[in-house]
Amino acid sequence: MADDNEDKDVLAALDKEASEYLKDAEISRILNAFKLDAYAILDLKPGVPESDIKAQFRRKSLLIHPDKTSNPQAPDAFDRLKKAQGVLMDEKLRERLDEAIADARMLLIREKKWTVDNPELVTDEFAVEWREKTKHVLIDNELRKRKQLKAQMAEEGREKRKVEEEMDARKRKRESEVAWEETRDQRINSWRDFKTKGEKERSKKKKKMAPIG
Known part of the structure; x- marks a missing residue:
């Protein structure tokens, strides 16, 4: 009985290791895919129907979602996957x-x-x-x-x-x-002062020039 439990534990550990390997491999594939080609990121051929795009995104996102793996690159890969799906759905x-x-x-x-x-x-x-x-x-x-x-x-x-x-x-x-x-009033007043001063000067000159009786 103990041997059976040990075998189950070993198999469970191997399954977990294989699962993590697949997740890491997929994350690496997405990050190495050509960034401007949404089909390449989702690993799809051009011309596929919309239903295939949705199904593929669901499969990939469940595999590499940051909540499902401890891989530090998972958030970047998931973000790139989501953007690729957005392009193909537009x-x-x-x-x-x-x-x-x-x-x-x-x-x-x-x-x-x-x-x-x-x-x-x-x-x-x-x-x-x-x-x-x-x-x-x-x-x-x-x-x-x-x-x-x-x-x-x-x-x-x-x-x-x-x-x-x-x-x-x-x-x-x-x-x-x-x-x-x-400054309109100031200019008018200055002109009046100038005119008045001129008239006074002319008046003085006239008085000087006038003959003495």
Whole structure:
């Protein structure tokens, strides 16, 4: 009886060790998968139905969830898995990814000067090349997107500075107009004083020049 219990304990320990090994292997696979390819992260082929995406995410998430393993990289892997599922469940994002994958396939066909019915297209070797070409296409697309975003932000910055400069110019104009209006009475009084002083000077000159009777 004691031997049976020992055997059960050993088997349980082996099962646990095997389970942890599978979890660690899957976490490593996810973290090493190409970050811009959601299909690669979820270990799915392009074109799968939505139900397969949901089922695969559930299987993978149950395996590597941070609450189910002590692996310190589990949170990062789970986060990446969740984001990949979000991309594939978003119609526009998935369509954009599918277009990049299709572009990669056509680029390879052109480079090899094949026709679309070439039997090599269904080989494992081509699948590997296709995935590698997909990486290059996705990287190019990402760089192009970042460049456009940078240019857009620069343009928005120029527009913002232009608006701010126009606002500052209008502000200075208003302040100048207010200052001009506030000194209006002072300018009038100064002109009156100047005029009165001039009249007095002219009057004095006239008296000096007048003949003595």
